Amino acid sequence: MEVSFTEEFKKSWLTSIIGFLLLVAGILVLTWNEGRAVHHAHSLDEAFNNVIALNPYDRLKPEYEGRLVHISGPLLVEEPLTEPDYGISIQSVKLKRRVQMYQWVEDRVRHDYAQVSMPQDADNVDYYYLTEWRDKLVDSRSFYIRHGHENPTEIPLKSVVHVSPSVRIGQHTLGSELKEKFTNYIEVSGDERPERRDIKLHLGLYYHCNDVWNPEVGDVRVQFYYAGISGEVVSVVGKQENGVLVPYTTTRNHQVLLVRQGALTISQMFNEEKTDAYYETWKFRATGLFVLYAAFVCLGRLLKVSACQFSSLRSILPQEITSSTYLTLAMSISLFVIAIAWFVYRPWVGAALVMAAVSPFVYCVMGLYSVAEHQSIN
Secondary structure (H helix, E strand, O other), X not given: OOOOHHHHHHHOHHHHHHHHHHHHHHHHHHHHHHHHHHHHHHHHHHHHHHOEEOOOOOOOOHHHOOOEEXXXXXXXXXXXXXXXXXXXXXXXXXXXXXXXXXXXXXXXXXXXXXXXXXXXXXXXXXXXXXXXXXXXXXXXXXXXXXXXXXXXXXXXXXXXXEEOOOEEEOOEEEOHHHHHOOOOOEEOOOOOOOOOXXXXXXXXXXXXXXXXXXXXOOOEEEEEEXXXXXXXXXXXXXXXXXXXXXXXXXXXXXXXXXXXXXXXXXXXXXXXXXXXXXXXXXXXXXXXXXXXXXHHHHOHHHHHHHHHHOHHHHHHOOOOOOXXXXXXXXXXXXXXXXXXXXXXXXXXXXXXXXXXXXXXXXXXXXXHHHHHHHHHHO
């Protein structure tokens, strides 16, 4: 006796609903990702066609005002960034202070006593307490055993990032958005012992404690990092605005502002940016594909029932619906969503993706047709 679609849905309503939600989520992720990828690719192409290479040491020319320009040269940081208490002074775009505090941390270990005769309400969780250096405050008020494991309610020092107010490449000044893009931090290896006696230097870290080897809860240690050292050669693509390099807005309202280490040409910079965007896009594509696969796994029983009841589905689905079928369906829908997004920007790519998306179903239909034709001949 065949089970109807409604009966099957009633039997597996929870997994079916989860499957439908995952299906919608996967399609939304892919749609958003491809829209973003197409938008970014179009904006990079527009920027590449409009960018002008300049010598950073030439006098600023008014005819390039508001234009997208490319320059390469060493960074010039006029004033050093300092941390006087630690004897730190460095001419860089950024100086980051990382603060950690020695704190109690709770570790829970759950045991399975199912095979042991114990009361139902017996506590099967063991709590262990250890001390660690942590960047964020650990709230000891939520501990199971609070007595003897109290942490301070705040960290006396704050982590902070100092940004140089004036950074130039030749005659051009770097805007605030451009300075924020310097994120390749390098550890400051301090060798000058601080004047304050309550601060101790050990292996590049500054300890606010009595004993470096036996810290107490509430003790603090500080580490410093810099990004964009003065004299480092970088390449920048941005809009020239009153001698300042700021983001360039394309016709699609997308901002383009690029910075790379080393003396790179315009083509090299845009190729590297496209490569980064390529990997970022494929990460979300893989995520969307996995979500769609999980959706079809949840909807597997409904698919089997539907294939038995509807001849149209039976003609495009294989006789045995397995995990490979779920993967094929997920890949086909992924390709179809990707194709729709790329049709406007690159029609030939969209058309090729649509053909790839429908090819498994065409293969199934042709297989059924050849079987039916063979049977009619016999």
